[in-house]
Amino acid sequence: MCHHRLCCAVLMVMCGTGSALSEIVPAVPGDFGPSAIVETFEGIAGVSLPLVEWGPEFITPMSELLNPYVLPSGVVYSSNNPEQARVFDYDAPGYSWGPEAWGWGLSWEGGTIHYQTPFPSGAAFFGAYCGQSSSEPVGTVTFTFPWPVRSVGAYVEANLWPENGYDGVVTLEAFDEFGVSLGQVAVVTDGVTSPWEGPPYPNGLDTWIGLGTHDGAFSIYSIAFHGYNVVADDLMFVPVPEPASFLTLALAVICVVRRR
Numbered sequence: 001m002c003h004h005r006l007c008c009a010v011l012m013v014m015c016g017t018g019s020a021l022s023e024i025v026p027a028v029p030g031d032f033g034p035s036a037i038v039e040t041f042e043g044i045a046g047v048s049l050p051l052v053e054w055g056p057e058f059i060t061p062m063s064e065l066l067n068p069y070v071l072p073s074g075v076v077y078s079s080n081n082p083e084q085a086r087v088f089d090y091d092a093p094g095y096s097w098g099p100e101a102w103g104w105g106l107s108w109e110g111g112t113i114h115y116q117t118p119f120p121s122g123a124a125f126f127g128a129y130c131g132q133s134s135s136e137p138v139g140t141v142t143f144t145f146p147w148p149v150r151s152v153g154a155y156v157e158a159n160l161w162p163e164n165g166y167d168g169v170v171t172l173e174a175f176d177e178f179g180v181s182l183g184q185v186a187v188v189t190d191g192v193t194s195p196w197e198g199p200p201y202p203n204g205l206d207t208w209i210g211l212g213t214h215d216g217a218f219s220i221y222s223i224a225f226h227g228y229n230v231v232a233d234d235l236m237f238v239p240v241p242e243p244a245s246f247l248t249l250a251l252a253v254i255c256v257v258r259r260r
């Protein structure tokens with residue numbers, strides 16, 4: 001096992017094809033203030049797929065997402081993959097919580113995500129459910145925002161099993177309103193702790209990836225995650241302030257100044 005071999009996430013700015021106006025830069029959780037909207041993937045749907053038996057007692061509750069699917073935050077999931085993404089929810093109806101409650105495996109070394117794995121929020125997370133073969137290209141899923149955003153991030157993991165071609169890399173790519181790439185960042189995730197090593201399973205779904213711009217005025221309309229079996233939770237984004245708001249603010253300032 002080599003959970004700790006890559007325990008330090010390596011963030012790489014891979015390319016910045018953006019316009020002269022702005023440049024894609026990594027964003028850290030501290031960049032997301034109270035105006036951030038967070039998609040927690042909680043309470044989205046009941047179990048739409050049969051509970052999976054693993055031996056006589058192990059089950060994983062999951063729901064297949066329609067394609068496209070409007071998430072509670074207003075973000076729209078879509079994908080070109082034949083395998084549709086899923087929401088795994090250990091609070092889902094019919095789930096027994098045990099006794100050992102096997103979860104969904106990222107890979108041997110990436111670990112198994114089950115109900116005792118620490119999640120950023122609640123008991124549910126997103127699973128791309130594509131890019132499962134290391135002999136094929138990585139899978140891609142897309143999220144389109146209800147409004148232009150200036151920064152976006154999430155907690156992610158991917159298959160990590162280097163000797164079998166799973167590199168653990170998750171790439172976050174941003175697009176403008178025309179679907180043109182604005183640039184991307186990538187992170188090597190550190191997997192989750194496998195059940196037989198715990199409890200307390202300290203290594204959760206917790207590798208951060210995020211991007212935005214220095215000036216904060218950048219408009220990102222959609223993003224994609226690329227990787228092998230990418231899972232994610234707490235997809236967060238900060239909308240760009242509407243021009244109308246700026247105009248209202250400017251007029252208010254003018255009025256205040258004139259009254260003095």
Ligand SMILES: [Ca+2]
Nearest residue numbers: 040121122124
């Ligand atoms: Ca969650």
Ligand SMILES: [Ca+2]
Nearest residue numbers: 190191204206
């Ligand atoms: Ca982790």
